Amino acid sequence: MSATDVNSGEQSPSKLRTFLGDWRQNIIYIGFVVIFVVFALTLNDKGFLNPNNLLNIVRQTAMIAVMAIAMTFVLSAGEIDLSVGAVAGLASVTVALAISAAGPLAGVLAGIATGLAVGVFNGWLTTRIGIPSFLTTLAMMGIAKGIAMWVSDTAAVPILHQGFAWLFGGGAVGRIPVLLFWTLVLGVIGHVALKRTGFGRRVLATGGGETAARFSGIDTRSIKFRVLVLSSLAAALAGMLYAGRLQSGRFQLGEGDELSVIAAAVLGGTSLFGGKGTVIGTIVGAMMIGLINNGLILMGLEFSQQLIARGGIIILAVALSQKR
Structure with missing residues (x-):
């Protein structure tokens, strides 16, 4: 056997491992295309490929994508935020109440203030008091929902200002919904921030090894505080988008979204254990869920059957994406 044959034999397993690694890393994109093609072939007669239906998918998943972009930073830093859905509902209510009292500008400021207040509280409890973010945000989920129910008296609060409704979710440029522009702009900002800035590198370093990051001079508590604030602000923005699209604030808006948001990020390739994240993958993961x-x-599946099928597909996609 010649040296060339030996080298070739040694290189083949390495090339195979590289190919398999790339395949697993890109499974979310492959899966998205496969699922789209399968649905296009089997549901074409039911209007799946109708442009209105495809645009509806964008409208229905935009808020999940907005929150999932910020969740990518939270998970990459080794933390988690379970309060995003409840914060979105609370923000929708505070925005609607502020608009009815003082106009759209006050509504936007109220939404931002809601997200900022919740984020600072979550971040303070997690980084200063030392309560794990899982418990902090789990408690905040109940607190935010309770406050939203209390201040709204469990009733929907209408939004009558058409300009706000158009800009925050209800409008369209031609046939393209404004929600798509929100998703794309925030996606670009998130991708650049995570991959091209010092802040993003510190986030990934913090999640990849907090002790090592601290010894290298990174203020890991500040990083975790900031990503939790970012997550709550994104949830508040999602609440504003819900409110604008539905022209009302309701405490039920965003209910249960935290699971879809985390699933979108994990499907896209973000690690639950920190140190790895991709905003582009997260957006594709959100669109895949939609x-x-x-x-x-x-x-025509019943709701119970939809839950089973959706859960099975997500588990399969995540399992295939794991490197062995």
């Missing part, structure tokens, strides 16, 4: 939901509804 795609699955839409396709299962068009199939």
